[in-house]
Amino acid sequence: MSSAYVFSQGGQGSVKGSLIDADNGDAIYGASVELTQNGTRKGIARTDFDGAFRIGNLQPGSYVVEFKATGFNTQKIEGVVISSDKITFFDETEMVKTDDMQDLPEVTVIKYVVPLIDKDGGASGKTVTREDISRLPVRSAAGVAGTVGGVNANESSGALSVRGSRSDATYYYIDGIKVRGSSNLPKSALQEVSVITGGVPANYGDVTGGIISITTRGPSKTYFGSFEAVSSGFYINGQDPDGYDGKVYGLDKFGYNLFEGMLSGPLLMRRDSLGNKTNPILGFLISANFSDRLDARPLAGGTYRIKKEVRDDLLENPLRPTSTGFGTFHNALFLRESDFEKTPWRMNARAMTVAGQAKIDVNTGPSVNLQFGGSLNYSNGSSYSYTGSLLNFGNFGVSESLDYRVFGRFTQRFTNEREGSSSKIKSANYNLMVDYSKSTRDVYDPKHQYNIFNYGHVGRFQTSRTPSYEFNPITNTYVHNGFRDLEVAFTPSETNAALAAITSQYYEIYEDDPDGHYENLFQIQQGNALRNGDAPGSVYSIWSNIGSPYNYFGKTENDQFRVTGAGSVVIGDHSISLGFEYEQRVDRGWTSGTTTGGGTQGPLGIWTIARQLANFHITELDLNS
Numbered sequence: 001m002s003s004a005y006v007f008s009q010g011g012q013g014s015v016k017g018s019l020i021d022a023d024n025g026d027a028i029y030g031a032s033v034e035l036t037q038n039g040t041r042k043g044i045a046r047t048d049f050d051g052a053f054r055i056g057n058l059q060p061g062s063y064v065v066e067f068k069a070t071g072f073n074t075q076k077i078e079g080v081v082i083s084s085d086k087i088t089f090f091d092e093t094e095m096v097k098t099d100d101m102q103d104l105p106e107v108t109v110i111k112y113v114v115p116l117i118d119k120d121g122g123a124s125g126k127t128v129t130r131e132d133i134s135r136l137p138v139r140s141a142a143g144v145a146g147t148v149g150g151v152n153a154n155e156s157s158g159a160l161s162v163r164g165s166r167s168d169a170t171y172y173y174i175d176g177i178k179v180r181g182s183s184n185l186p187k188s189a190l191q192e193v194s195v196i197t198g199g200v201p202a203n204y205g206d207v208t209g210g211i212i213s214i215t216t217r218g219p220s221k222t223y224f225g226s227f228e229a230v231s232s233g234f235y236i237n238g239q240d241p242d243g244y245d246g247k248v249y250g251l252d253k254f255g256y257n258l259f260e261g262m263l264s265g266p267l268l269m270r271r272d273s274l275g276n277k278t279n280p281i282l283g284f285l286i287s288a289n290f291s292d293r294l295d296a297r298p299l300a301g302g303t304y305r306i307k308k309e310v311r312d313d314l315l316e317n318p319l320r321p322t323s324t325g326f327g328t329f330h331n332a333l334f335l336r337e338s339d340f341e342k343t344p345w346r347m348n349a350r351a352m353t354v355a356g357q358a359k360i361d362v363n364t365g366p367s368v369n370l371q372f373g374g375s376l377n378y379s380n381g382s383s384y385s386y387t388g389s390l391l392n393f394g395n396f397g398v399s400e401s402l403d404y405r406v407f408g409r410f411t412q413r414f415t416n417e418r419e420g421s422s423s424k425i426k427s428a429n430y431n432l433m434v435d436y437s438k439s440t441r442d443v444y445d446p447k448h449q450y451n452i453f454n455y456g457h458v459g460r461f462q463t464s465r466t467p468s469y470e471f472n473p474i475t476n477t478y479v480h481n482g483f484r485d486l487e488v489a490f491t492p493s494e495t496n497a498a499l500a501a502i503t504s505q506y507y508e509i510y511e512d513d514p515d516g517h518y519e520n521l522f523q524i525q526q527g528n529a530l531r532n533g534d535a536p537g538s539v540y541s542i543w544s545n546i547g548s549p550y551n552y553f554g555k556t557e558n559d560q561f562r563v564t565g566a567g568s569v570v571i572g573d574h575s576i577s578l579g580f581e582y583e584q585r586v587d588r589g590w591t592s593g594t595t596t597g598g599g600t601q602g603p604l605g606i607w608t609i610a611r612q613l614a615n616f617h618i619t620e621l622d623l624n625s
Contacts (some may be wrong), residue, residue, distance in 0.1 A: 012431075013082035014056040014575070017065060017090025019047050021097070023080040025609060026590070027051030030093060031069035037061060037082075039279040040363045044415050045427055045570075048270075054570050056577075057411065057429040059371075060084045060192050060215040064128070065112075072097055073106040081114045082129040084194045084213050085201055114421065117542060122200040125210070127149075130191050130217070138189045139258075141172075141214045150197040151210070157158045161196050162210025169209030174375060175216055178318035178583070181403030183440030185215065186289040188262040189375075191215045191355040197208070203579065210261050217281030223265030230258040235294045242394045243347060244308045248294065253344035255294030262287035267360075281363055288356040295345040302342045306391050306546075310339040314546050318536070318597065321509050326516055328506055328528045332391060332539045334359045340390070347393035351381030370410045377402035388544040397550040399445045407435035418440075430567035436538065437560040444553040448603075450493075452592070455603035456549055458499045458535040461492040461521060485520035498547030502536060503529040521611070533607025551602035556589030 015035065019028040033053045035043040042063065043055040067075040072095040080469065082088055094438035098106070124150045128136075133144055142160055146153045159167035172179035196204075196211040200539050204211055233250020234257065237243060305419050306314075318330040355377045362370035370623040383397040411431040416423055450455040464486045469478040490507055492500035506529035516534050518524050521531050535547035566579030592603040601608075 004522050006197055007429050009391065012056065013058045013060050013086050013088065014054065014512045015058065015082065015088050015090065016052075016054045016063065017042070018051040018053070018092055019069065019074075020051055022094035023097065024069070025092075028069050028072065028303065031059055031067060031072075031095070032073055033344075034066045034068070035338040036064045036066070037359075038219060040361070041366050042367075042369070043413060044366075046416070047129055048426065048572075051222050052573060052575075054426065054575060056568050056570065056575055057413070057566070059218070059315070059429060060194070061218060063193075065090070067093065067095060070076055073108055075110065077110045077112050081129055081192075085123065085144050085196070086194075088125065088363045091295075093138070115424075122430060123196045125194070125196040127194040131189070133190050141183055141185055141190060141193050141212070142194040144190070145195045145212045148192060148195040149195065151492060153197060154493075160210075160212070161356075163194075167209075167337045169207070171204065171207055171209070171210070171211050173213045175214070175373060175407060176409070176433055176564070177405050177407055177435045177437060178560070179405070180437050180585075181441075182379070182401065183212070184353065184355045184377040184379075185216065185357055185375055186260050186262065186287040186355050187212065188228075188260055188289075189287040190218045190286075191217045192592055205581075216357050216359065216373070217264075217285055217287075218359055218371075219266070219280070220264040221266060221280050221283065223263075224390065225261065226265040229398060230256070232256040240308070241255070242308075243310075247347070247602045253348075254296075255292070255345070256296075257292045258289060259291075260287070260289035269467075270363075275469045280361075283361045283363075284359065286356070286358045288354070291309070291353045293351050295349045296351060297349075298345055302344045302345050304340045304390055305343050305347050305393065306335070307339055307341050312389075313548065314496055315501060317505065318498075318546070319505045319509065327526065329529065330537060330539070330545060332389070337540075346384060346389060348382045348396050349384040351379065353380075354378045355428050358536060367413045367415070371409045371411075372407070374406035378402045378403070383550070385544070387538075387542065388548065391539065391546050392544040395544075395550055396447070397552060399441070399443050401439070401441045402421045403437070403439045403560065405435060406439035407433055409433040410451035416511045421456065426570040428567070428569045430565065435560075435562050435564075435565070439556075441556045442554070448553075449475040450551075450553060450555070451605060452603050454495050455551070455592075456499070456607055457493050457495045457593050458530050458532050458534070461524075461531065462491075463487070463520065464489070464491045487514040488518045488521060490518070490522060496549065499534075499536070502547070503531075529608070532610075533604045535604065549603050549604065552592060554591030554604055556587075558588075559586040560584070 019031050020026060020029060027049065028047055028051045029049050029498040030046045032053065033045045034041060043058060045053040045055045047053045063080045063082055065077045065080050070623060075095055076497055081293045097622060128144050136144060136147060138144055142158060145160060146150055152161050154167065160170050162166045162170050165516030176185060192215045194213040200211055231250060232252045233248045233255050234493055235246060235255040236247050236600035249454045264285035266283050268280065270278040270279050270281050272278050314331055318331055320331055321328055357375040359371065359373035364370060380400045384398050386397060388396060409431060413427065413429040415427045416425060428493040444450060445455065467480055468482050468484040470481045472479050490503055492504050507518065516523065517527060525531055525534065535548050539545055561584045564579065566577060568575050568577040
């Protein structure tokens with residue numbers, strides 16, 4: 001699927017203001033306004049006759065704004081926050097004249113303070129900066145966005161909805177890339193999270209929900225880094241494959257562990273005529289985190305599981321005969337409270353996540369910038385099911401996903417710095433960005449993965465048949481009318497030992513007595529034994545029985561390629577912007593059923609279809625001979 005749009009590229013910020021003489025309030029004409037970030041110039045402008053200036057097309061982040069004018073002390077404001085789709089104002093900024101024109105002007109350094117009232121207006125929502133993010137008790141961009149009014153998070157899935165819209169109507173952007181898949185990033189990589197809850201700008205297209213725009217941090221001119229480790233306890237698995245002898249050592253019993261690190265600095269520095277390093281030509285930033293959680297959503301007071309010795313006994317003796325001489329009962333229906341034990345954590349609910357982000361800035365000149373970057377998220381964990389948690393926690397599926405995206409951005413700015421120019425065009429800029437994203441997801445039974453005939457395979461069933469006849473009174477003869485099943489021989493499979501044990505014991509209970517018990521496959525099913533593709537009946541219609549297979553697998557791959565561009569021209573006190581976007585998507589995938597719970601068929605259903613088609617070509621009899 002391909003699409004193209006014409007609009008201005010979103011996610012950029014701008015600076016607007018005016019300079020006046022602190023003594024008399026007169027406008028200062030021809031002053032230089034320069035924005036730098038990590039020692040690299042990102043924008044420059046000159047004030048007009050009204051002392052006004054404007055600089056657009058700025059990546060969100062923290063900047064230094066420097067005001068210079070002949071006869072005035074230089075003023076430098078540090079920590080200026082530029083937010084996406086917002087204007088940062090410096091209206092009527094006062095500059096002080098120098099005491100002596102022959103002396104070097106003083107430099108006044110001021111710490112920027114974010115204003116309490118946003119003068120820009122426009123779209124409703126909120127921008128959360130890095131300083132605020134560091135104080136929040138959340139670690140993800142989605143968690144940050146959830147603190148904004150009008151944004152609600154689903155307690156189970158974590159999906160966000162804006163003002164009551166569906167969660168899939170909320171669009172995520174990371175550094176201008178439309179996100180497909182996970183938006184998870186290391187907390188140390190977040191520069192700001194901007195949430196638009198209403199009045200969505202036209203440059204985002206047809207959005208029915210909200211916008212969550214995430215900007216990651218950029219490289220630094222000096223080397224710095226950080227490392228963080230958080231642990232509530234370490235889980236040590238024992239020899240038992242189902243985790244009965246696993247133990248947690250630490251502050252609690254839920255095994256939360258997080259490790260995160262970040263490193264940034266210059267790769268190549270520009271040098272002056274004396275060979276001294278000045279500003280970086282090439283800079284980098286890389287951040288990553290790893291999290292491992294034994295149980296991310298523990299139940300209050302713990303959870304129950306079947307005792308190991310009881311479970312082993314059920315696997316060996318799953319059935320008992322009925323009093324009628326036909327059929328069986330599952331022994332799981334006769335368990336008592338003493339057959340269960342409590343455990344602090346949910347069994348087989350472990351999940352692991354790896355997230356990373358990287359950026360490289362190339363400063364080719366004072367008006368040209370190149371930036372390359374990308375991010376990824378990998379997760380792997382069990383598909384926990386409450387219905388299987390009591391008896392069948394060893395048969396959960398596995399969900400594995402990988403999302404990554406890369407981009408390259410080229411930016412060039414043009415500034416009318418000629419003094420006395422009569423042109424109304426003050427500045428112009430444009431940027432081009434190319435990005436590629438890929439999202440993959442695999443869900444399967446870890447024992448079988450994509451071996452479809454292993455799902456639900458109980459063993460080999462071989463039916464012995466004999467011809468059947470019916471009497472024709474007209475011809476006074478017996479006519480062959482089909483075949484009659486005599487006995488079904490069963491050979492158990494090791495593929496699903498728990499399933500095979502059920503049918504094996506059924507045959508042991510009615511050994512050497514096929515009549516009414518295993519003359520045909522239907523009698524086996526009616527007797528509570530299993531054919532290929534059958535699952536044992538649930539316990540009291542609440543709990544999955546021991547050995548119940550995970551009845552789903554699926555694989556999806558989604559690719560996205562985008563080319564976006566935007567340009568703007570500042571004419572007088574107005575800015576005219578225009579942009580375009582080309583987007584191409586390729587989505588592909590296949591699943592074994594319509595739902596992750598195996599609704600309709602699932603991989604087990606292939607055996608039902610196989611039985612329907614087996615010997616289908618010889619079902620018709622020629623009765624004319």
